[in-house]
Amino acid sequence: MVRHGKTARDDASNRVLAEAALWLVRDKGQDDAKADPGRARWMAEDPVHASAYARALSVWDDLGQVAPDWKSDRAGPGLRIRVRELAMACLVVCACALGLFAHLRDPNYATRVGEQRTVQLDDGTRVTLNTDTRIVVRYDRDERHIRLDRGEAYFDVAHNAARPFFVDAGHDYVRALGTVFIVRNDQPKLEVTLLAGAVQVGSRDAEAGRPAVILAPGDRLRRDGQTQGQLDRPSLDTVTAWRQGELVLENTPLSVAVGEMNRYSRRPIQVSAADAADVRLSGVFKTGDSDAFVATLAALYGFKLDKRPDALVLSGAANRTARS
The missing domain is CATH 3.55.50.30 (Phage tail protein beta-alpha-beta fold)
Incomplete structure (x- = not known):
């Protein structure tokens, strides 16, 4: 598909370059030991990411080589043009990077139809996404939030009593501490199955009037958006079979x-x-x-x-x- 002379592939390439530029800005001046571990994970996700970071680093180095003399009267016209081009490119990259700051702070992961994917989050939590699933991660100092926009995900939550872990799905939420559970979001239907630990399933919609429910290992709660929900105890091998x-x-x-x-x-x-x-x-x-x-x-x-x-x-x- 072409939009205003650009293809979707061009848009994707520009996005990756902007992400690489932001990682470069965030890490520049830091020792390798202090660099954000998120960059290493981002680069390992796709060879295109590593290539984009190398290109961004090359532009950074080029700016460093010409910047000291860019105002010099001895600088030739060719050098001044090169500096102007690099400066404009830098401005464009910075604008894109600033626009993507929230995206990188709140990363999202998705799978296509028929695809599965396991990701490890910054706190050590492991999430396995089933077919056609999308999550958005938002961690802050006090709480950890995963927004499950659609699909099904298996959560193996890293324990941290000081930072409760939430999965938000539509108007409902699942709160957990050091827990293993599965959430399936087929709005308005919600299904939560607890494999280990304990979770609380509640509603953020004050008008829903649904009390929070505490699940025990082996419990499954099903809600359709209207009722309080139904508890049962399915075969866990059946519920988790999709992971195999x-x-x-x-x-x-x-x-x-x-x-x-x-x-x-x-x-x-x-x-x-x-x-x-x-x-x-x-x-x-x-x-x-x-x-x-x-x-x-x-x-x-x-x-x-x-x-x-x-x-x-x-x-x-x-x-x-x-x-x-």
């Missing part, structure tokens, strides 16, 4: 199973069979492998399978003897 790239189904309605599989693929499964509501599934399937999933359904239940470029369509009537 698996989807575990236990007497699951076909519509729910298909919805779960579709989270991991841009080629959705569609079911047009009239009696599909009667079908329930049990088994272990590989997330993202929609072709194998629909092939299994077609073989078990006698559905007709139509593999289209934009969808996998199951139709026809389910075999009565195969229904659970």
Whole structure:
């Protein structure tokens, strides 16, 4: 896509260069031992980051070489032009860097459909993002906040009693100290599963009138945005199976199973069979492998399978003897 003569790739490249410039400004003059560890992590995320930092460092060095003589009458026209170009480039980079300061202070992490990613935050907390998930990190002196904009994430929280840890999802929050838990945000639906420790799930919306709920290990709280929520105790192996790239189904309605599989693929499964509501599934399937999933359904239940470029369509009537 082209916008005003620039491509999206150009925009992305400029953004990375501006980020590199800001890291350079923040670290310049510091000993390597005192440099912000965030820069090392940022550079390790992508080879493009390291390249951009090297380019920013090169411009910095060029400015240092010519700056002492830039006002000198002995400076030739070529040197003065070079200085002017570098000064303008520096101003542009500084403007971009200032605009990105809040972005770097509150970094965000995201995954694409079908992708998973684990990140380690500055305090040692580890977060694993499931498919199509986005989080924004905001740490200050007194509190640690993660905003889960969408998707599902596994949190292994570093203990720090002086700085409580919050996950914000829509109008709800999860407060934890030294805890392992999973939050899934499919607004208006929220699902919190506690694996270890203790968490408090509450609402920041005063009008919601929902009291805070304390979970014990093994508890799962489900809310739909309207009710107080429902507590149950699911199989934790089933809840965490996505971390091993698996989807575990236990007497699951076909519509729910298909919805779960579709989270991991841009080629959705569609079911047009009239009696599909009667079908329930049990088994272990590989997330993202929609072709194998629909092939299994077609073989078990006698559905007709139509593999289209934009969808996998199951139709026809389910075999009565195969229904659970």
